[in-house]
Amino acid sequence: DARVTQTPRHKVTEMGQEVTMRCQPILGHNTVFWYRQTMMQGLELLAYFRNRAPLDDSGMPKDRFSAEMPDATLATLKIQPSEPRDSAVYFCASGPGQGTYNEQFFGPGTRLTVL
Amino acid sequence: DAKTTQPPSMDCAEGRAANLPCNHSTISGNEYVYWYRQIHSQGPQYIIHGLKNNETNEMASLIITEDRKSSTLILPHATLRDTAVYYCIVSFTGANSKLTFGKGITLSVRP
Numbered sequence: 672d673a674r675v676t677q678t679p680r681h682k683v684t685e686m687g688q689e690v691t692m693r694c695q696p697i698l699g700h701n702t703v704f705w706y707r708q709t710m711m712q713g714l715e716l717l718a719y720f721r722n723r724a725p726l727d728d729s730g731m732p733k734d735r736f737s738a739e740m741p742d743a744t745l746a747t748l749k750i751q752p753s754e755p756r757d758s759a760v761y762f763c764a765s766g767p768g769q770g771t772y773n774e775q776f777f778g779p780g781t782r783l784t785v786l
Numbered sequence: 787d788a789k790t791t792q793p794p795s796m797d798c799a800e801g802r803a804a805n806l807p808c809n810h811s812t813i814s815g816n817e818y819v820y821w822y823r824q825i826h827s828q829g830p831q832y833i834i835h836g837l838k839n840n841e842t843n844e845m846a847s848l849i850i851t852e853d854r855k856s857s858t859l860i861l862p863h864a865t866l867r868d869t870a871v872y873y874c875i876v877s878f879t880g881a882n883s884k885l886t887f888g889k890g891i892t893l894s895v896r897p
Contacts, residue, residue: 675829714873716885762829773883774832777830778829779829780828
């Protein structure tokens with residue numbers, strides 16, 4: 672059963688530290704999304720890639736966040752330096768990028784706490 | 787993308803049908819209606835989508851009004867495991883276009 676995997680599942684860090692979250696999309700999927708979920712803002716799209724190229728990162732604070740896809744099996748989201756307001760659950764999702772509909776497969780999320 | 791409006795919450799009895807409404811009065815001709823759900827502490831899960839015809843799959847049915855300004859997601863026999871936040875989203879065609887999640891509707895299934 673193909674699934675999106677994310678590591679770590681939980682991360683507690685102190686303000687100012689660098690945080691790297693990793694995502695392995697479903698094999699064969701060419702589109703990868705990063706979302707952030709908080710109680711206040713709900714589920715927000717941060718960035719997404721197709722064929723490893725960034726298509727839209729307008730939802731991401733550029734000064735401290737960066738997203739990359741070093742290869743087709745790995746997507747990373749980095750925060751440097753982290754701040755308490757970055758505390759949230761970060762979800763990665765992947766999609767097949769084919770056809771005309773928009774089924775995205777979500778990972779279990781990384782729960783980030785910045786103290 | 788067109789906006790959607792959903793009531794904040796509803797409940798239903800286990801075994802009964804759950805009918806979840808969604809308004810999308812500004813939907814345009816080539817926008818699809820998608821439904822996702824999020825069970826507590828999990829990532830969202832795709833349920834179903836449609837353009838203008840009613841759709842059914844193993845999870846649910848989607849009824850879209852003829853003018854496409856509203857739709858209803860039907861879970862025919864709700865179980866306790868269907869307790870979740872359900873998101874109605876309108877999105878343009880094109881594989882993996884952006885999805886904009888609103889607040890959704892919290893469905894509570896009671897025993």
